[in-house]
Amino acid sequence: MRARRIGARTLLPYWAFASQRFILRAHRAGLGVIVWGLDQPRRARRLVLNGVDGIVTNFPERVAQLRL
Numbered sequence: 001m002r003a004r005r006i007g008a009r010t011l012l013p014y015w016a017f018a019s020q021r022f023i024l025r026a027h028r029a030g031l032g033v034i035v036w037g038l039d040q041p042r043r044a045r046r047l048v049l050n051g052v053d054g055i056v057t058n059f060p061e062r063v064a065q066l067r068l
Contacts (some may be wrong), residue, residue, distance in 0.1 A: 001029040010034055010053070015043065020050040026053060041066055 003026075011026050014030055026033045029068035034054035038044050044055055044063045057063050 001025065001031065003031060004029045011058075012036060015047065015055070017048060018049060018050075023047075023051045038063075 008031060010032040012034050013022070013036075015035035018035045020034055022068060023033050032053040033051075034056065035052055038055050038057035039057050039059050039062070041062050044057070045066050046050070047055065048066065054064055
C-alpha cells in the first residue's frame with residue numbers, strides 16, 4: 001500500500017469507504033484503520049466485527065453501548 005511506503009501507520013477513511021476488504025488489506029500492510037463520521041450503532045457494530053481499530057463519532061455513548 002502506498003500509505004505504508006510514505007510512512008503512515010494508520011488510515012482514517014470516512015466510514016462508508018472502510019469495507020471489510022479495505023480493512024483486511026490495510027491490516028495485511030501493517031496499518032491500523034480508524035473510521036470517522038459514523039453515528040449509527042448498527043453500522044458501527046458491523047465495522048468492529050470487520051476489524052476496524054477505532055471509530056470517531058459524535059455520539060460516543062451510543063457506540064460504547066454496543067454489545068460485541
